[in-house]
Amino acid sequence: MRRHLAAFMMSAFFCNLAAADTSAPVAAAPSKLRHWLTARDGLPAAATSAGVIASPEEKACRWVTVGSKWTVLDLTGAVVGETRVKRLESSEPWPCKMAALRHMPSSGRILLEADAPPPQRTRLWSPAAAERSAFSSLLRLRSDTHVLFFETAAGRFGVGALSRSSKAIIARLDGTVWHEEWNSTARVLPEHQNQHLRYLDPAAIDLDGDGASEVVLGWYEAADYGDLILHRDRNGTWHPAASSFEGNTM
Numbered sequence: 001m002r003r004h005l006a007a008f009m010m011s012a013f014f015c016n017l018a019a020a021d022t023s024a025p026v027a028a029a030p031s032k033l034r035h036w037l038t039a040r041d042g043l044p045a046a047a048t049s050a051g052v053i054a055s056p057e058e059k060a061c062r063w064v065t066v067g068s069k070w071t072v073l074d075l076t077g078a079v080v081g082e083t084r085v086k087r088l089e090s091s092e093p094w095p096c097k098m099a100a101l102r103h104m105p106s107s108g109r110i111l112l113e114a115d116a117p118p119p120q121r122t123r124l125w126s127p128a129a130a131e132r133s134a135f136s137s138l139l140r141l142r143s144d145t146h147v148l149f150f151e152t153a154a155g156r157f158g159v160g161a162l163s164r165s166s167k168a169i170i171a172r173l174d175g176t177v178w179h180e181e182w183n184s185t186a187r188v189l190p191e192h193q194n195q196h197l198r199y200l201d202p203a204a205i206d207l208d209g210d211g212a213s214e215v216v217l218g219w220y221e222a223a224d225y226g227d228l229i230l231h232r233d234r235n236g237t238w239h240p241a242a243s244s245f246e247g248n249t250m
Helices: 006-018 058-063 129-139
Strands: 034-038 044-049 052-054 069-073 079-089 098-102 110-113 145-152 155-162 168-174 177-183 198-205 214-221 224-232 238-243
Touching: 034 058, 044 058, 044 224, 044 238, 052 238, 129 155, 129 168, 129 177, 145 198, 155 198, 155 214
Parallel strands: none
Antiparallel strands: 034 044, 034 110, 044 052, 069 079, 069 110, 079 098, 145 155, 155 168, 168 177, 198 214, 214 224, 224 238
8 A cells, every 4th residue: 555654644734724725614623633434444534623634644544443433424424324343354465454334324425433523514506407518518428427516605616527537627617607626637645646546426525624615536546446535725726635545456
């Protein structure tokens, strides 16, 4: 596994703090450290505190213990159930063992430790036919496209990912015109620079509690897979804020 270095993770915390979106209501951002896991295998996905997001350090394997309880959230951050780690399975050569989860809802997209308050649910919206067509032209939508439309105080957004290619975008609707704000060829995390990731399963969840949703994109490359978390700063720029530990299907 491409390991997350502790020094890089600490710098990510401070970089994200500096880039926090001050146009959103940040006062409600939880100050307590919160841990997040991937829904697929219960692998560490991110750590958040006081409006700051960072990738998990290697010691994050300690978050997941047999019997620990986790709140299950769907693609909007709404609570859809609770799961418990029933056992840990070997995942050599990865540093963390994958978690076998009990009573996992099929709509689960990410896990939050059970004693932490869940985020506010992200509002979804349905674009009109013309708006959807204009968004489709940005991505050249196909049958393997994963699309999500959501809104925040900053506006209305669309996320699209082609699971059979490395293309994914985030765009904001301004009147009747879509403005692309991020695409998968730009602003990747260092650990993904030499990977040809394919994206799927977009979600919009306010992980850091600042009132503005992050975008969570699933990705895979050959047998490896994980989650990429993107945060929008006050200048309207989306940055990769965190990357989960990687799972493997082999």
